[in-house]
Amino acid sequence: MTPKLEAQDIRLAYLQPRTDTQLVALNGVNLQVMDGEFVAIVGPSGCGKTTFLSVVDGLIAATGGRVLVDGEVVTRPGPDRAVVFQDASLLPWRTVLGNVRYGLECLGVGTREADARAEKLIALVGLPGFEHHYPHELSGGMQQRVNLARALVVDPKILLMDEPFASLDAQTRELMQEELTRIWAQARKTVLFITHQIDEAIYLADRVVVFSGRPGKVKDSIAVDIERPRPIGVKRQARFHALEDRIWRLIDEDVKTKARVESS
Amino acid sequence: MKFERLLIGGGTLVGFLLVWELCADFGAINPLFISSPSRIAQTGAALMTDPDFWNDVRVSAREFIFGYVAAIVIGVPLGLLMGTSRRLSYILAPFVDTLNAVPRVTLLPLLIIWFGIGIWSKVAVVFLGAVIPIVISALSGVKTNEARFLAMARSFTASRAKIFASIVLPGTVPFIFTGLKYAAGRALLGVVVGELYASTAGLGHMIAEAGNMFQTDTLFFGVLIFTATGLVVVALLDRLERRFERWRPSVGAAT
Amino acid sequence: MKRLYLAHERAILGVAGVVLFLILWEGFERGWWAALLQPLLGSQAARFQLKPIFISSPTRIASMAFDMFFVTGSIWKDLGWSSLEFTVGIALAFAIGIPLGLAAGWYRRFNYAVEPFLTALNATPQVAFLPLLILWVGTGLASRVLIIVLLAVLPVAISALAAVRTVDARLVRVARSFSAGDALLFRSIILPSAVPFLLAGARLAVGRGMIGIVVGEIYGSAAGIGAMINQAGSRFETDKVFVGVLTIAAAGVALVELIRHIERRVDVWRPQAAA
Numbered sequence: 170m171t172p173k174l175e176a177q178d179i180r181l182a183y184l185q186p187r188t189d190t191q192l193v194a195l196n197g198v199n200l201q202v203m204d205g206e207f208v209a210i211v212g213p214s215g216c217g218k219t220t221f222l223s224v225v226d227g228l229i230a231a232t233g234g235r236v237l238v239d240g241e242v243v244t245r246p247g248p249d250r251a252v253v254f255q256d257a258s259l260l261p262w263r264t265v266l267g268n269v270r271y272g273l274e275c276l277g278v279g280t281r282e283a284d285a286r287a288e289k290l291i292a293l294v295g296l297p298g299f300e301h302h303y304p305h306e307l308s309g310g311m312q313q314r315v316n317l318a319r320a321l322v323v324d325p326k327i328l329l330m331d332e333p334f335a336s337l338d339a340q341t342r343e344l345m346q347e348e349l350t351r352i353w354a355q356a357r358k359t360v361l362f363i364t365h366q367i368d369e370a371i372y373l374a375d376r377v378v379v380f381s382g383r384p385g386k387v388k389d390s391i392a393v394d395i396e397r398p399r400p401i402g403v404k405r406q407a408r409f410h411a412l413e414d415r416i417w418r419l420i421d422e423d424v425k426t427k428a429r430v431e432s433s
Numbered sequence: 434m435k436f437e438r439l440l441i442g443g444g445t446l447v448g449f450l451l452v453w454e455l456c457a458d459f460g461a462i463n464p465l466f467i468s469s470p471s472r473i474a475q476t477g478a479a480l481m482t483d484p485d486f487w488n489d490v491r492v493s494a495r496e497f498i499f500g501y502v503a504a505i506v507i508g509v510p511l512g513l514l515m516g517t518s519r520r521l522s523y524i525l526a527p528f529v530d531t532l533n534a535v536p537r538v539t540l541l542p543l544l545i546i547w548f549g550i551g552i553w554s555k556v557a558v559v560f561l562g563a564v565i566p567i568v569i570s571a572l573s574g575v576k577t578n579e580a581r582f583l584a585m586a587r588s589f590t591a592s593r594a595k596i597f598a599s600i601v602l603p604g605t606v607p608f609i610f611t612g613l614k615y616a617a618g619r620a621l622l623g624v625v626v627g628e629l630y631a632s633t634a635g636l637g638h639m640i641a642e643a644g645n646m647f648q649t650d651t652l653f654f655g656v657l658i659f660t661a662t663g664l665v666v667v668a669l670l671d672r673l674e675r676r677f678e679r680w681r682p683s684v685g686a687a688t
Numbered sequence: 689m690k691r692l693y694l695a696h697e698r699a700i701l702g703v704a705g706v707v708l709f710l711i712l713w714e715g716f717e718r719g720w721w722a723a724l725l726q727p728l729l730g731s732q733a734a735r736f737q738l739k740p741i742f743i744s745s746p747t748r749i750a751s752m753a754f755d756m757f758f759v760t761g762s763i764w765k766d767l768g769w770s771s772l773e774f775t776v777g778i779a780l781a782f783a784i785g786i787p788l789g790l791a792a793g794w795y796r797r798f799n800y801a802v803e804p805f806l807t808a809l810n811a812t813p814q815v816a817f818l819p820l821l822i823l824w825v826g827t828g829l830a831s832r833v834l835i836i837v838l839l840a841v842l843p844v845a846i847s848a849l850a851a852v853r854t855v856d857a858r859l860v861r862v863a864r865s866f867s868a869g870d871a872l873l874f875r876s877i878i879l880p881s882a883v884p885f886l887l888a889g890a891r892l893a894v895g896r897g898m899i900g901i902v903v904g905e906i907y908g909s910a911a912g913i914g915a916m917i918n919q920a921g922s923r924f925e926t927d928k929v930f931v932g933v934l935t936i937a938a939a940g941v942a943l944v945e946l947i948r949h950i951e952r953r954v955d956v957w958r959p960q961a962a963a
Contacts (some may be wrong), residue, residue: 226588246590258585262603262680271599272589303680323589441800449805466824523701528709534944535937536899539914542921542929546742622813626903629818630918637816644819652823656816663811 171240172201173359174327179224180233181217194220196384197234202327207353207360209370210378211416213424217385218363222331225361226252238326248276251325255332257312259304265291265315266300272323283322290318293352310341314348321356330362334369346372347401354398367416368404371395377416382423389419468649473657476650490658492635493624496552497662500559501620508564508616509609512571516605517597522572529568537562537619538626545631555627555635562623563616570612574605607681610674617666621659710746717745744926749934752927763935769911770901773829777836778897785841785893786886789848794874799849806845814838815903827908836900840893847889851882887951891944898940 181195194217202208210218223229225236227245235242238249251272259268266287273283291300294314304312313333320328334342346369353360353373364370370377371393381388393412395403403409450470456462457469464472480486515522515529537558548554578601586596628637636655643651693700715721719737726733740748756763792799792806817838821831855878863873905914913932920928 228584228587246588248590252585252588254581254585254588256581258581260582260600260603262606262678271586274599275586275589275591275595305680437797438800438803441797442804445801446804520697520701523698524705527702527706531937534941535933536895536902536940538899539902539917539933539936541902542917543926543933545921546924546926546929618811618813622815622899625813625816626899629815629903630906640816641819644823647823649820649823652820656812656820659816660808660812663813664807667811 170203172237173204173206173239174200174202174225174361175237175240176200176221176225176234177237178234179221179231179236181220181224181229182232193384195224195231196386198380198385198387200378200387202359202361204359205357206376207362207374208376208378209362209364209374210380211364211367211370211420212380212385212388213382213420213427214365216380216382216423218380219331221380221385222252222329222361222363225327226250226329248323249326251320251323251328253313253316253320253328253330253333255335257304257309257316259312259315259319261304264301264303265296265307268304268315269318269322272319276323286322287318290322291315293321293355294318295348308341309337310345313337313345317349317352321352321358326359328358328360330360332363332365335365342369343401349373350397350399367413367420368409371409371412371416372399372401372404377412379416379419382427388423391416465647465649468653472650473653476648477654477657480651480654486639489634489636489639492552493628493637496555496559496624496627496635497620499552500556500623501563501617503556503560504563504567504616504620505613508567508612509571511564512568512612513575513602513605515568516572516575517601529565532561533565533569537565537623538630541627541630550631550633552635555624555632558627559620559623562619566616566619567609567612570608570615571605574608575601577608578604606677607674610670610677614667614670617670618663621663621666625659713743714745714747717743717748741924741926744930748927749930753931753934756928756931763913763916763931766911766913766916767935770905770913773832773904773912774836774897774901777833777900778840778893780833780837781840781844781893781897782890784837785844785889786848788841789845789850790852790882792845793849793852806842809838810842810846814842815899818903818906822907828910831907832900832904832912835904836897839896839900843892843896844886844889847885847892848882851885852878854885855881883954884951887947887954891947891951894943894947895940898936901936 176198179195179198180193182191182193184190185192198217198221200208210221212218220229224231227236227243227247227250230244237243238247243249260271263271266284269287269291270278270280270283273286274280278286288300291297294317296311296314296318299307299311304315307315316333334345337345350373362370362373367377374393377391377393379388379391380386391412395408453467454469454471457464457467457472515525540561541554541558544554544557548557582600582604583596586600591599624635625637625640628635629641632638636658640652640655643649643655712721716736716738717740722733722735722737724733725736788802792802815835818831818835821834821838825831825834859877859881860873863877868876901912902914902917905912906918908915913936917929917932917936920926920932
C-alpha cells in the first residue's frame with residue numbers, strides 16, 4: 170500500500186554566511202506514514218525536527234531527496250497538507266470565525282460555504298459560541314484550538330503539528346492532549362506531530378520516531394502498543410513508563426555525545 | 434480619587450485664568466500687552482459676527498484640508514509601495530530622508546516663488562509637512578510585519594496579493610494612524626507659518642496683523658482657535674482609530 | 689558581477705537615483721531636454737527649459753555655495769548669529785523643560801496641575817505665538833530665542849516626564865529594600881535610566897528648534913540664515929535660497945546624527961532597545 174506521506178532521503182544543508190561553512194541540518198531522513206496514522210517525532214534540541222516539518226510542508230526546499238504525498242512528489246505548500254504552528258499566529262484583527270476560514274479564503278472558497286465549514290470545526294474543537302471573539306480575548310489553550318480548527322477546516326490529507334502545546338502550562342497541556350485524541354478520533358487525519366515531551370508523544374501517537382542529534386536523521390521508530398481510546402490515566406501505567414524509558418535512553422545517548430563533542 | 438486629576442488640573446487652569454484677569458483689570462500689567470480672558474471672550478464674540486473673520490477661517494481651513502488630504506492620498510500609497518518594493522525604497526529613500534531633514538518651513542521662500550502668496554503656497558507647505566511623516570509611518574508599518582503571520586499565510590498557499598490584503602494592510606493600520614496624528618500637527622504648523630510669512634488672508638494672517646496693531650485680544654483669540662483645532666483633530670483621529678482597532682486590547686490606554 | 693551589485697544594491701540605487709535627479713534638474717535649467725525634444729515638439733519644446741530664478745540648478749547652487757562660504761564668506765556671519773540664537777534657545781529649553789518634566793513625573797499632583805497647560809501648548813502650533821512675542825520684546829535676538837524655546841521645550845519636558853514614569857519598578861524596589869531615600873533613589877536609579885529618554889527628547893527638540901531659526905527670523909532684517917533665505921527669496925535670488933536651505937538641512941542632520949551617536953554609546957548596556 171502506498172504510504173500517505175513519504176520522505177525519501179531528505180537532506181538539507183545551508184551555508185552559514187558568517188563562518189562560510191556548510192551547516193547540515195538534515196542528513197538523509199527516511200520516513201513513511203500510512204493513511205490515518207498518528208506519528209510523533211521526538212529528538213534532542215536542535216536536531217532538525219521543525220526544519221523537517223517545514224520541508225515536508227514545502228516552506229523550505231530540501232537540498233536533496235524528495236517528499237511524496239499519495240505517491241506524488243510535492244515541492245511547495247498545498248491544500249493537501251496543513252500546519253499547526255507552535256505559535257497560534259492568529260490574526261489579531263480577525264474574529265475566531267475569520268481566522269478559521271482564512272485557509273479556505275486562500276483556496277478560493279466562497280464566504281458562505283467557508284463560514285459554514287468553519288462553524289462546524291469551531292464546534293468540533295470545543296469552542297462553540299466563540300465565533301465572534303477576538304484572539305486577545307482567548308486564553309492560550311483556546312487560541313491553539315482555533316489554530317487547530319483553522320488547519321482542519323481546509324480538509325488536508327496530512328496534518329503537520331509543530332509542538333503546538335509547547336507554550337501552554339502543564340495542566341492545560343494535558344487537557345489539550347486529551348482533546349486532541351478526541352478530535353483526531355473524529356477527524357481521522359494522517360498526523361505528523363513534533364514534540365519535545367516524550368510522554369506527550371507516546372500518549373498521542375501510534376508510532377514514535379526518534380531523531381538523532383544534529384545532523385538530523387531517523388534513529389529509531391517505536392510502535393506504541395497501547396489500545397485506543399486512551400484515557401489520560403494511561404500515562405501512569407507501567408507499560409507507558411517502559412516505553413518512556415526506552416525512548417529516553419535513545420535520546421540521552423545523543424545528548425551526551427553532543428555534550429562531549431562540544432566540550433572537547 | 435479619580436476626580437483628583439480633574440480637580441487639580443481644572444483648578445489650576447481656572448486659577449490661572451483668574452489671576453490673569455485680575456492682573457489685567459487692576460493694572461498690574463498693561464492689558465495692551467497681555468489682554469485678559471474677558472476681553473478675549475468679548476472680542477471673540479464680536480469676531481464671530483464679522484464676515485471677514487469667517488473668510489479668514491475659510492481660507493485657513495482650505496489650506497489645511499487640501500494639503501492634509503493630498504498628503505494622505507499620496508503619502509499612504511507611496512509609503513506602502515516603498516515598504517513592499519525594496520528597490521523602490523532604495524531609490525526614493527535619499528529624497529524622503531532629505532525632505533525629512535529640511536524643516537519644511539525653510540522651503541517657504543522657494544514655494545512663494547513658485548506658487549505666489551495665494552493659498553497654493555500654503556497648501557504646498559502643509560502638504561510637504563504632512564506627507565513625510567505619513568510616508569515614513571506607512572513604510573515602517575509594512576516593514577514591521579510579523580514573520581509568523583507570513584509563514585502561516587504561505588503554508589495555506591496564500592498568493593502575494595492575498596498576503597498583502599489580509600496581513601500587510603491590516604498590520605499597517607496602527608502605524609498609519611500614528612503618522613496621521615503627527616502629520617496633523619505638522620499640517621497646522623504649516624498653515625500658521627505659511628500665513629505668517631506671506632499671505633493676504635487666513636487666521637495666521639489675522640494674528641500677524643493683530644500683533645502689528647497691538648490688538649492683543651484678537652491675537653489671543655486666533656491662537657485659541659488653532660489650539661482648539663489641534664485638539665479636535667487629534668480627538669477625531671483617536672475616535673476613528675478606536676473604530677478600526679476594536680480588536681486591540683490596549684487602544685485608548687493612558688498614553 | 690551580479691553578486692557585487694546585489695551586495696551593494698542599496699547604495700548603488702540610492703546614488704543612481706540622486707545622480708539621475710541632479711542631471712534632470714541641471715538639464716531643465718540649461719535647456720538640454722528642450723534641445724533634445726526640439727525635433728519632436730517644435731516650438732513647444734521651449735517649455736522644457738525653466739528659468740533659473742524658478743529652479744536654479746545644481747551647478748549654480750554649488751558655485752554660489754562656494755562663493756558664499758569661501759570667497760565672500762558672507763554666510764559665516766549669518767551662521768554665527770543663527771547658531772547663537774539656537775544654542776541659547778535650546779539651552780533655555782533644557783533648563784526649563786528638564787526640571788519641569790522631572791517634577792511632573794515625580795510628583796503626581798504637580799503633573800495634574802500642569803497637564804492642561806502642556807496639552808494646550810502641545811496642541812497649538814507654537815509658532816502662532818510669534819506675533820505675541822514680537823509685541824512683547826521686539827524683533828531682535830530675544831524674540832528669536834524665545835520662539836526656539838517655545839518650540840523645543842515641550843519635547844524635552846515630555847521626555848523627562850516619560851523618563852521618570854517609565855523607570856523599572858523592580859529596580860526601585862531593590863533600592864527601597866536597601867532603605868534608599870528619595871534623593872539617593874533619584875540619583876542612582878532614575879537619573880541613569882532617564883538618559884536615553886532625554887537624548888531622544890533632545891533629538892526632537894533640535895529638529896523643532898531649527899524651525900524656530902527660520903520662523904523667528906522672518907521679521908527684522910538682522911543677520912541669520914533664516915533672514916538671509918527670506919531676503920534672498922524676496923529678491924528672487926533662488927541660488928542663495930537653495931544654499932541657505934541646504935545649509936540648514938546639513939546642520940540639522942549633523943546635529944541629529946551627533947545625538948544619535950551619543951545615544952548609541954550610552955545604549956551599549958541595553959540588550960535590544962526599541963528605537
